[in-house]
Amino acid sequence: MRINSELANKFSASTVHLEHITTALSCLTPFGSKDDVLIFIDADGLSFVRENNHVIRIQLLLSRELFMSYSYRNETEDHMKLCVKINHILDSVSVMNRNSDDIVECTLSYDGHGSPFVLIFEDSFISERVEYSTYLIKDFDTNGLELDRERICFEAIIKGEALHSALKDLKEIGCKECYVYAKTEANDENVFALISKSQLGFSKIKLPSNRSILEKLQVFDGDSTTVMDGSAVIGFFDFTSFDKIRKSTKIASKVLFRMDVHGVLSVNILSQTDDVIITDTTRPSNNRLSSVRQLQLPKDYPGIVIEVCMLEKESIDEVAQTEIELLMETNEFGNRGNFKKSITRKRYGTDGGNEASNDNLLQLNGKEIKLPSEENNNNNKKYEDEENRYKNPTNDIPLFF
Incomplete structure (x- = not known):
């Protein structure tokens, strides 16, 4: 069974690569594990942005190639933005990934200002829906x-x-x-x-x-x-x-x-798909689990792309x-x-013409x-x-x- 009602939203995307998403979002936790993260959604993917005291900023991109299906329908805006707690999303994804020996499909959806950010987890037996309240904050001041x-x-x-x-x-x-x-x-x-x-x-x-x-x-x-x-x-x-x-x-x-x-020091970090290998030695080994862990990432997926700027x-x-x-x-x-x-x-x-x-x-x-x-x-x-x-x-x- 697959839930198709989310397709009517302005944004929806589905993936089975939960472990890869957990690995990616974990890179944000040194910048504040329980703090707000600003998410930008557009036709190319999802960008997660965090800033600490206007001294250091991280931006992480999950491109649309990571998802089996990706839909962005918004005729009035070329991107949408929302703010949530990063640990809420990370905890939900990592828990579902650890607790299931079956292939879990995750569908993300968002319908614009005032609507919740929704995660739907489905495997062969159950479907779970998680909604997170969203709110808006002003864009981070990137000057400097x-x-x-x-x-x-x-x-x-x-x-x-x-x-x-x-x-x-x-x-x-x-x-x-x-x-x-x-x-x-x-x-x-x-x-x-x-x-x-x-x-x-x-x-x-x-x-x-x-x-x-x-x-x-x-x-x-x-x-x-x-x-x-x-x-x-x-x-x-x-x-x-x-x-x-x-x-x-x-x-x-x-x-x-x-x-x-x-x-200003800019640090660009590229993780190619064959370099991100995560193993979990705390879980029992069996053939079913082994097949889940060996899910191949899409060949056209560029990998996790991270940019950090610091003063x-x-x-x-x-x-x-x-x-x-x-x-x-x-x-x-x-x-x-x-x-x-x-x-x-x-x-x-200072050059007056260059911010x-x-x-x-x-x-x-x-x-x-x-x-x-x-x-x-x-x-x-x-x-x-x-x-x-x-x-x-x-x-x-x-x-x-």
């Missing part, structure tokens, strides 16, 4: 949390498994603040590292530079086009916020990092930049290589602090301001996904 694609400082593509392992290690050593370090050399000696700052001091995790782990790394002169070899870009983040992406990286095949001159905790000055670079030049035996001071990442002034550039964290209006030379270090502790000169952006970079 949008990546300025014309002023990218660095771009890196990393294997998800390697990044998850690094984040897990940072968590275990009690990391409080985290530096993201990116540097390229003309001889392809690329360096991408996560540096922990905690009560124990500094610790660094340097990812292997081979292409199977670090597929791509480019450092730009703040214009998304001019490649800068030999110069390091360093971002400084509160680890409590940065660690929220760890659960998403666990299921990731590739992760794209991009950071702009305003201190730097603060902009580091030249003193902190030099300290981090000296740490990166020191090997495990305490020996220091040939240190070459890199160019400090510049902060661009994404309004986030000048230190409000220095393009000024930066100049570090005194070594020969005058003991005699002169006075810092001088130096005017910055910037190049105008020229071209957009290609999209990752």
Whole structure:
């Protein structure tokens, strides 16, 4: 038996991949397991959006290819939005997935403002209907949390498994603040590292530079086009916020990092269908259960797509930049290589025509602090301001996904 009454709604979709949906929605829980989630529904799929204190935002897409049937009928709006508690939906889907050894079909439906968000679960024997009250909230203020694609400082593509392992290690050593370090050399000696700052001091995790782990790394002169070899870009983040992406990286095949001159870090996470393998060892094994677990995802389904944008905790000055670079030049035996001071990442002034550039964290209006030379270090502790000169952006970079 299948319920067809939901087809009259503005939106309805059916799927049997409950475990995959549970895996996807679990990536939202580090951003608040019992908080509201804003859901956008359109002809392409469902997007789930959460924001924490206007410092970090996650957007997760479940595309329409995941569903056996997908219908969006709304002649007046190109999308609908509603707000529900994420733990309500996640609990319902995960419970039905765990408690049934049969194939369960889930139908989602929504009929616009004022109507409930409905989930219908059906197997060979029973049908259960769950309704969630919905309400509207104002859209999240994205000003300051949008990546300025014309002023990218660095771009890196990393294997998800390697990044998850690094984040897990940072968590275990009690990391409080985290530096993201990116540097390229003309001889392809690329360096991408996560540096922990905690009560124990500094610790660094340097990812292997081979292409199977670090597929791509480019450092730009703040214009998304001019490649800068030999110069390091360093971002400084509160680890409590940065660690929220760890659960998403666990299921990731590739992760794209991009950071702009305003201190906005964009993390794009793609989980291909053959990389999301979930096993439940707490349940008894039998042939019927095995067939349920081996349900193949649709071949045209692109996988779980997640984008996280976060703000730097603060902009580091030249003193902190030099300290981090000296740490990166020191090997495990305490020996220091040939240190070459890199160019400090510049902060661009606000461009009135670009809303994404309004986030000048230190409000220095393009000024930066100049570090005194070594020969005058003991005699002169006075810092001088130096005017910055910037190049105008020229071209957009290609999209990752």
